[in-house]
Amino acid sequence: MQERLFLIGFMGTGKTTVGLALANELKYAFYDSDQEIVKREGMEISQLFASKGEAYFRQVEAAVLSELSRLPKSVITTGGGVVLKQANRQLMQQSGYVVALSASPEEIVRRVEQDRSRPLLQSESDLKERVTELMRKRAGLYDFANLTVATTDRSVESIIAEIKQNLSISSH
Numbered sequence: 001m002q003e004r005l006f007l008i009g010f011m012g013t014g015k016t017t018v019g020l021a022l023a024n025e026l027k028y029a030f031y032d033s034d035q036e037i038v039k040r041e042g043m044e045i046s047q048l049f050a051s052k053g054e055a056y057f058r059q060v061e062a063a064v065l066s067e068l069s070r071l072p073k074s075v076i077t078t079g080g081g082v083v084l085k086q087a088n089r090q091l092m093q094q095s096g097y098v099v100a101l102s103a104s105p106e107e108i109v110r111r112v113e114q115d116r117s118r119p120l121l122q123s124e125s126d127l128k129e130r131v132t133e134l135m136r137k138r139a140g141l142y143d144f145a146n147l148t149v150a151t152t153d154r155s156v157e158s159i160i161a162e163i164k165q166n167l168s169i170s171s172h
């Protein structure tokens with residue numbers, strides 16, 4: 001079994017939700033880079049973006065990822081923008097098995113529209129347009145994953161089953 005699993009994907013694809021349940025099933029430790037940043041900085045992500053800016057957030061995110069990438073038997077879920085830095089992509093590829101979750105823009109809008117915690121989705125423009133534009137800007141950045149799982153119209157249980165099946169194949 002792989003020592004470390006990383007979950008990557010656009011905002012709202014379910015990384016934190018799926019990762020926590022997967023870690024419980026595998027009896028692995030669970031870490032979420034966004035949650036670690038909140039603990040370390042002592043404020044919510046939206047506050048951090050507002051007070052120190054996105055560039056500062058990205059620096060802390062890279063430092064947190066680097067620490068998490070050394071931990072044994074862990075499921076590590078990441079923020080949607082962690083793939084923006086090439087060094088982060090390389091580190092994850094070298095330190096574990098990387099699973100990308102994907103979802104349609106419509107599904108992402110349904111999942112995140114009631115949640116004000118994501119600063120990059122808080123602009124005045126229409127949420128669907130904002131999601132589509134950001135997805136276009138990030139096209140290809142999640143493609144380095146060992147496995148990509150589509151999550152639209154799928155239960156968390158069936159997503160986990162697909163990941164576990166692929167893990168058992170790739171560890172033989």
Ligand SMILES: Nc1ncnc2c1ncn2[C@@H]1O[C@H](COP(=O)(O)OP(=O)(O)OP(=O)(O)O)[C@@H](O)[C@H]1O
Binds near residue numbers: 011034111112
């Ligand atoms: N397979 C699914 N079907 C329906 N809803 C889901 C599914 N997976 C997650 N959700 C819901 O979508 C919302 C976003 O999920 P989650 O926070 O896990 O996404 P995320 O990928 O971690 O987002 P972020 O990149 O912003 O951290 C939550 O309300 C969660 O309950």
Ligand SMILES: O=C(O)C1=C[C@@H](O)[C@@H](O)[C@H](O)C1
Binds near residue numbers: 010079082
């Ligand atoms: O996609 C992104 O850039 C982000 C996703 C979230 O997980 C947080 O890391 C933050 O809101 C930025």
Ligand SMILES: [Mg+2]
Binds near residue numbers: 078079
């Ligand atoms: Mg998350």
